Amino acid sequence: MENWREPLLRGTDSITILDFTESCGPRQSLNKNSDAVDYFNLLFPYSLMELIANETNAKAKTCQFLGQRDPDWVPVAAHEIKGFIGLSILMGLQSLPEPANYWSWQHYDNCHTFFRAMSIKRFQQISNNIWMGSLLTSMEEEEGEGSGSDRLRLFRPMLSILGDSMWEAYQPNRCLAIDRALLPSLETEAGQAKGNPKAQPGVWLLCDSKSGYCHRLLIHMGREKENELGFSVVPPLVEGLQQKHHQLFLGSSLASAPLMQMLLDKGIYASSSFPPPSPILPRELWEQGQLEKPGDFLQRQLGPLLATRWKDTKEMGCLSTNAEPGQPDTVWRKSQTKVGELSPIERPLAFRLLQENMRGVDICKQLLACNPLGGLPLDKHWRSLFWFLVNLSIVNAFIVLRESRKENPPSWVQGGLFTQANFRKRLGHQLAKCAERQARIHSENKEGLASVREVALQGNPNKLRHRLVKLTAKTKRCKNCNLKNLRHESVFGCIVCKANLCKQPSCFWEYHGFSPHHSGSPNVGFIMEDMRNTTGADRFDDSSEWGPLGPESDLDEAMAPVEDMGSDTDNEEMEVEGLGKDVDEIVHEGESKQQPAASDPPVTPPTVRPVVKEREDTLSVRLLRIVLFALCCGERQAAKQLSTQSNLIRAWLKDKEKQLERDGRGPGKGEAVERMVEWVMAQREQQLPLNEKNLFQRASEIHSQDGHSSAFRISYDWAVSFMLQHSLGWQAVGRTATVSCRLPRSMEDNANSFTKFTRKHIQAHDLPHTGIAAMDELSVFVDIEVLADPAKVDKEDALQLVGTREPLVTIYLSALADGTMLRTLVLIKGQLPKMQGTGLANSVLLEAKVEGFTRDEELALWESLVWRQHMLDQNRSTKGMLILDGHRGHVSKDFLTTLGATGTLPAVVPAGCTCRLQPLEMCLRPVLQSFLLARWARLAAEGGAAGVTHKDLVQLLVAWLVEALSYLEEQPDLLRQSFHLTDLVPGQRDQEMTKTLAETQSELMSTLREALLGPEVLEPESPAELKQEDSRGKEDMEAGEVRVDEEQEVKEGKVDEEQESGEGTLDENYKAAIEMDTTKDNILEKVEEEMEPLPESQETGGSHEEVSPS
Structure with missing residues (x-):
């Protein structure tokens, strides 16, 4: 304590802090077109992927030789490791109870990405066998060698590659932080945490104080004394930073006066805080003087070391070499005397620097905890460490992208706001694409061995997998369409039947005896022997037993590799941005480019109608939003929520219907349209809300799942047209007949099959009416x-x-x-x-x-x-x-x-x-x-x-x-x-x-x-009711006019003469009345200008110059 003294005045023998003059920040040379996967490759290079693939194959081969684990292991390639990591990233974005749920259409809407990359069985194989070092090293570690052995030999090759890439991608800034990060907790098979967190290996990170980028990491396995831990951890982490005048902020468990002096001798300033009474400072220094109120501080100096005690809400201590004594600034804290007010207190420079720069490792740990990798077993410390390193590489890649492109964000960054969730989603899809390409190459290579496999299975052809592939170089007639006298040619066909078939799934399934609307993928196909033993979800087997059949009974557990149909048809997966806006990013593919389904009637061109005097302009986006709200939630709700008159909404609905009729736009066709219709009707069945947000979201998902080949266009005009064309508007509860509602073709077939199924079983078992219930x-x-x-x-x-x-x-x-x-x-x-x-x-x-x-x-x-x-x-x-x-x-x-x-x-x-x-x-x-x-x-x-x-x-x-x-x-x-x-x-x-x-x-x-x-009559609320009442009104008017006309003609005996010489017949007068009524409906739209603006809407439509209905 004798050597610690009060700080000297500035300008005498005080502490001198030299300036930091080194260059810093990302030092990559990627161009502006680089994507998420390119930044990930900087931190997790291809050489590391190859290392993991080679070591994984070596381990699996050794286990096969020893009779352990998978006997049917297929060697894994680096691209497949990429896809495996990509799927794990996507699993972390949306947590599901079981990994198999990500391959299920019922639980995960984007499961097509997982299907294309690899099967669930292959994913689990790689997850169980993944390895990053020599198997001999692992066996020695499991046997437990002496204390002198290197317990990290398994990770040394991976740590070497990863360490170099981390250090080279980002030049350290002036302020850095060192602290410990915890590995993910070990889990049992039931998902419960096990083990003691204190038994985990210590992972120490050197991170940038502002961005959280991890420059270097140290895995510490020793058990040194508390005052020796800093000398074991800090020097290896700061290697290469000597004499550059960096400022290092240490965790409290690392700080000591000798370590600070050693770092200062190497040209590195340091600082650390700790709670009282810490043994880092002498006891006398803690006992000397009392800090009475917030803002009081006491400082003592020992050469270049500065010890500071400061009272904020509670007292803290700080040991530093990077701050001059005194120089307090002012911070605001809650007042201790006046409720709800703030009071200023002084803060010395040492604590200001510490509080502003000590959170580097905390920022990194927060990014690591956000959407971590999913679907992976964490039953061993080495697994937990391996996936921690992968996750750290993803975080570093995100930081490099954000720091290097903050002035010029990529186009896929919405509004210039970098979010790790969007980065991980894009990176996961791009890495999964790597495995998809690998699966395609693997499939093409296996096709060369198809003849060998067929010869081996000639004794039992039912075990061959029927699937759709590119069968011939030249186009040939589709065998299925040929049976219907339709001429369609294709280069695709069944690899087993050697029959050319259309690329669309319906021909493949119908040719093999299934429903043309079978939900399976023809690229995956089926095995005839398995299908004979199961009943598909979209078929009703007449010989089915009296027991429940699962909806996935026809799925093959070991899914065949997904084959790509050719590079010209391989559309890159694109995300639809700006849902709920009238966007044009989605390409609208004309009906002329789509082949009609086999069972569709021939399409005739629309007849040319005479030109009538109707409105040529369409409804504005603002009006379309109101109409869509009414179609989803009802006119009464739309009028109430949007402060709009009901008669205006009805007029706009009529205008839109007339426009669709005038344009000759009938209901759309195709599997995507039918799936969309089914989803809307299922939402209504389950009493789930239907609004523009989830409508656009579902349309975007189906459009993406359909390979961007559907005719969907995410806009209000498309949504309103879709709802009207398929009669999906809101129906008044308990007032609208639904038994004759129009269904898409696939749903109509399912309804007919279900009716036949129930009727047949009722007759076969002679069920009484008391045994049939709903x-x-x-x-x-x-x-x-x-x-x-x-x-x-x-x-x-x-x-x-x-x-x-x-x-x-x-x-x-x-x-x-x-x-x-x-x-x-x-x-x-x-x-x-x-x-x-x-x-x-x-x-x-x-x-x-x-x-x-x-x-x-x-x-x-x-x-x-x-x-x-x-x-x-x-x-x-x-x-x-x-x-x-x-x-x-x-x-x-x-x-x-x-x-x-x-x-x-x-x-x-x-x-x-x-x-x-x-x-x-x-x-x-x-x-x-x-x-x-x-x-x-x-x-x-x-x-x-x-x-x-x-x-x-x-x-x-x-x-x-x-x-x-x-x-x-x-x-x-x-x-x-x-x-x-x-x-x-x-x-x-x-x-x-x-x-x-x-x-x-x-x-x-x-x-x-x-x-x-009671006999009270409510106003009609749904478009269907209005249409029914309008049609009934017209029929009654026509019938009444005809009766009056005939009675008058009979009385005067001039039926023929009146028909020949009448100046204005009743039919003409009726038409004039209809035209006048139509004009009145169009005029009602003027009131749009007097309405309140729609909530959360900033879109503008075309201007209208109309007069009020009065």
Whole structure:
């Protein structure tokens, strides 16, 4: 303590800090067209990929020789290692429970990238065998040699290559930081952490203080004393920085006065902080003087070493050689005396430099923790270290890109904002492309051995894989189209059948006896022996047993390598940017470039129509947004949310329909369009929201999955046209007939197949109507904020039937084909209301759980309390059939197994077809929705919703539900006719239906609606209802005019004369009235100028000069 003294005045024997004059920053020479993968190659060079590939192959070969692990290992190449790392990066961006889910269309929308790169089996093979050093080194390490052995010999080659690339890519700045980083925790097979974190090898990083770039790392395996740790870690990390006057900020566990002096002798300034009382400083220095209030500091100097004690919110110590004594600045902290105010305190220069530059390693660790690699086992320390090094290379590549291109960002960086998530997504796709090209080359090489393989399998040709490849050099006629007298030529064909087929999947599957709409990829193909033992999800096998068939029963577990169709057709994967905007980046491919499907009728050119005086300009983007909102959520909701008059929205809808009719634009065709239609209808079925954001997002995903060959154009005009052409607009709940709705061809085929399937099994097993049932769910969502907000007067929006959150009430409806209503199960999230515990009707069962039920729990309750009790009451051994949709866990293995135990066949309605095939959708469910909404709206309008809690709302919903079910129990004919409408019950619809299906369904809904809501007539809300009313109005007008005209002519006896000499006939007058009405509809658009601007919209459309409707 005798040598520590008060600092000298500046200008005497004080500390002198020399300036840093070295160049710094990224020192790569990549051009402006370089992409994410080019920056990654700087930090993780190809030589390292080759090292990993060679060592992995050597390890796998040795394990094969020893009889361990994979006997069918195929040597891996460097490009395949790249693809493997790319897939791991993509897995880290979206976490899924199992790695296999990334290869499933049901769990991951972009699984086509994984399919093209490699199979799940190959991914797991590489994951289990990946290696980066000599196997002999590993075996010695596992046997546990003496303490003098190098425990990092396995990583030495990798660390050498990685260390050189890290050091050369970025020149160190003036301020650097050294601290320890923790490796990812070890995990068991169940995903739980294991082991002691303190047993991990110490990884020390030298990072840039501002950007977080890691210049060098040291893996420290020793167990030195605390005061010796700094001498073991710091000197190797600062090698090459001597006499350049860098400033080094050390972690508290590394700091010591001798280390600071040694670094200063090498021309490196240093600083470190530590809490009191640290042994780094003498005890007397801690005890000398007391820091009373924030901002007080005390400094002592020992030669060039400066010790500083400073009180911020708490006291801290600092030892430095990079700061002169004193020179405090002012910082603001929370006032200790005045609540809510800030007060200034002094901060010495030593702490200012430390606080501004000590976070370099923390920044690096934050980037490492953001979207780490996924799908990888972390059961050993060496695995954890290996993937830490890969992840560190990705972070460094991102920093080099950001620092070198900050003035001129690449085009794929949105708004000039560099985000690591976007960088990792782009890098993952580009690395996966490397494996895709490797798979293509591997596939082409294997084709040369195809004849050898065929000879080996001639004894059993059913084991050959049928798949679509480039078969001939010249085009030949498609064998499948030739059978239909269609002339299409192609160079592609089946590699086993040696038959030329069109490139489109339908010809491949139809030629091999499958449905032309089979969902599998022809590039992957199938093995005939496997397909004969399974039943596809899109086929109904007549010989199927009474048991559930999984949706993936036709998938081959060992997927064949994906083959590319040629470089001219290999479109690079592009991301659609600016979703929700009228963008033109997506190329619109004309219908003339697309081959028509085999079963499509021949397309005739549109007839030339006479020119009529109509509006030539189209709706502006602003109006199209309003129209799209109305199509997705309804005109009433659009008028309320966007402060627009309903009659204006209807006028704009009519204008758009007329434009489509005038242009002769019919519904689009193709697999992408059908998938889009199916998705929209499935969203409505599941009571999920449909809006412009998820509509554009889904269209972009399908466009990408379709290889950018679809005719999609992400714009408001395309979205509105698509919704109108396919009649996907919002339908008024409980008022619009859906049984005759138009479906795309593939969905129509699925609906017909499902109908034949159910009818056949009902006849084959002679099922009575009491054994045929339908089950459906109705979820009721509640906006608790709107309900509880006393300032919100209008409570009508608090009750909703569309949402993504967990519903407050879930209602399970079920009925029999004879018209009997089974007991209704009501599941409540929360506590069971006390008033509902007793006195409930026998038709309703109430169950409640505070945290809510899971899907499996809900279905288990319904099966045990409702369906199983019904089957037991039948008192017979006959089997039953349950009609239900495929959403909400209805096709889970557990639920299907429990149904099979009761002898019940689950008849799962194809996705998007419940509007035609679900009996409860014909009348009961939509009218019940309308009834609940109407009752709540009436209560809210009368002011009775004020002060209602969610518990009160549950009581109201249950009471209304009991009221509706009580009426249904007395009207079994409504439910019986609902089953007959779907035509799932054999021989009933033709016998009893004398009207059209739409008329019958409308009559059923009208009867039930009037019984529940009274004779009140609501305004039509959906475009379909408006169109029906318009057509009915025109028919009534024409019929009335004809009757009046005929009566007048009969009275005067001048029928012929009036027809010949009449100045203005009724038909002409009617046409004039229609033209006047059309003009009036067009004029209504003027009010656009008086409307409030759309929220979150900055787009402008064409100007319109119209007058108000008055």
